[in-house]
Amino acid sequence: xxxxxxxxxxxxxxxxxxxxxxxxxxxxxxxxxxxxxxxxxxxxxxxxxxxxxxxxxxxxxxxxxxxxxxxxxxxxxxxxxxxxxxxxxxxxxxxxxxxxxxxxxxxxxxxxxxxxxxxxxxxxxxxxxxxxxxxxxxxxxxxxxxxxxxxxxxxxxxxxxxxxxxxxxxxxxxxxxxxxxxxxxxxxxxxxx
Ligand SMILES: Cc1cc2nc3c(=O)[nH]c(=O)nc-3n(C[C@H](O)[C@H](O)[C@H](O)COP(=O)(O)O)c2cc1C
Numbered sequence: 001x002x003x004x005x006x007x008x009x010x011x012x013x014x015x016x017x018x019x020x021x022x023x024x025x026x027x028x029x030x031x032x033x034x035x036x037x038x039x040x041x042x043x044x045x046x047x048x049x050x051x052x053x054x055x056x057x058x059x060x061x062x063x064x065x066x067x068x069x070x071x072x073x074x075x076x077x078x079x080x081x082x083x084x085x086x087x088x089x090x091x092x093x094x095x096x097x098x099x100x101x102x103x104x105x106x107x108x109x110x111x112x113x114x115x116x117x118x119x120x121x122x123x124x125x126x127x128x129x130x131x132x133x134x135x136x137x138x139x140x141x142x143x144x145x146x147x148x149x150x151x152x153x154x155x156x157x158x159x160x161x162x163x164x165x166x167x168x169x170x171x172x173x174x175x176x177x178x179x180x181x182x183x184x185x186x187x188x189x190x191x192x193x
Contacts (some may be wrong), residue, residue, distance in 0.1 A: 010098075012121030012128065012131065012132055013128070015178060016127070016128060016131055016139065017136075017175050017176065017178050018136075018138040018139065018176075019136035019137065019138055019171040019172075019175065020093070020138050021093075021103065021171070021173050022093060022094035022095065022136060022137070022138065022167055022170065022171065023095065023169055023170055023172045024095045024167065024169060024170065025095070025166060025169070025170055026057060026094075026095035026096040026135075026168060026169050026170075027096060027130060027133065027135055031130075031133050031135070032055065032096075034129060034133065035098075035126045035129040035130050035133070035168075036053060036098075036126065037129075038126060038128070038129035039053070039100075039122040039123065039125040039126035039129070040122060041125060042118055042119075042121035042122035042124075042125050043112045043118065043121055044118040044121075044122075045114045045115075045118065046107060046109070046110045047126045048105045048107065048110060048115060048118070050102060050103055050104055050105055050115035050118055050119060051100060051101060051103060051118065051119045051122055052101045052103050052150065052156075053098050053099065053100055053101070053122075053126075054098070054099040054101065054154060055096070055097075055098060056091065056093060056096070056099060057097070058093040058097045059099045061091040061092055061097065062088075062091070062092070064090075064091040064097070065087065065088040065089060065090060065091045065092065066088065067149070067150055067153040067154075068087040068088065068090055068091070068144050068150065068182055069084050069087040069088050070149060070153075070186040071087075071138040071144055071147040071149040071150050072084065072087045073147050075143075075147070076142055085188040087144075090142075090144075091165075093167055094137075094138070094167035094168055094169040095168075095169045096167075096169060097165050097166065097167055097168070098123070098126060098165075098168065099162050099164075099165050099166075100119050100120075100122060100126075100156065100162065100163045100165075100166065101119075101154070101155070101156055101160050101161070101163070101164050102115060102116055102119045102160055102161045102162075103156075103160055104159055104160070109118045110172055116161075116163060119163040119164075120163055120164070123163060123164045124138060126166055127139060127166060128170050130166075134170075135168055135169065135170060135171075136164075136168070136169065136170060136171035137166055137167055137168040137169075138167045139164045139165070139167075140165045140166075140167055141162065141163075141164060141165065143183070144162070145161065145162035145163070145164070145165065146161055146162070150162070
């Protein structure tokens with residue numbers, strides 16, 4: 001990699017920013033292939049590939065909203081109209097969603113926690129790739145990510161988990177300010193005596 005390519009990569013990493021308001025155009029099929037391929041290069045202990053990625057777009061987003069509403073009513077049968085509408089509309093906040101599922105493998109040396117980390121790395125790679133292609137995104141979870149009804153309706157196993165719903169599209173409106181905490185607040189050198 002040349003210095004100028006490295007500068008581009010660093011600029012992309014330093015300036016990434018989540019966008020809650022996402023509209024069309026969504027990534028095309030070839031964009032999506034590039035985004036998914038970036039994610040699948042995530043570090044992954046033992047190359048267990050403890051993941052599955054569901055592409056949810058178009059009418060399938062409406063179905064996901066119905067699943068969220070059903071999950072809400074199973075948890076809280078008294079849920080009011082506002083909450084139900086919020087659940088129904090949640091997946092319509094972006095033209096395309098990638099649901100990153102953890103499909104854990106029992107392994108003597110690689111605990112579930114490390115497999116969660118691999119899926120999270122994959123989703124982050126996809127978010128960065130989408131931004132590099134000029135799109136915007138937001139990683140969301142909420143209670144539905146671990147809800148047994150939602151997992152069942154996504155054809156996932158009870159031990160699976162949605163590590164992230166990656167909402168992707170084109171940013172609408174201006175970006176929020178980038179949060180740049182001081183490195184010293186979170187980093188220290190280990191200096192053994
Ligand atoms: C595992 C995970 C779950 C998240 N779930 C939500 C969520 O459900 N709702 C939300 O508003 N933000 C959620 N976020 C945070 C946003 O994706 C985003 O990072 C945050 O708004 C800060 O913006 P920034 O990424 O531009 O710094 C989640 C982030 C991660 C890593």
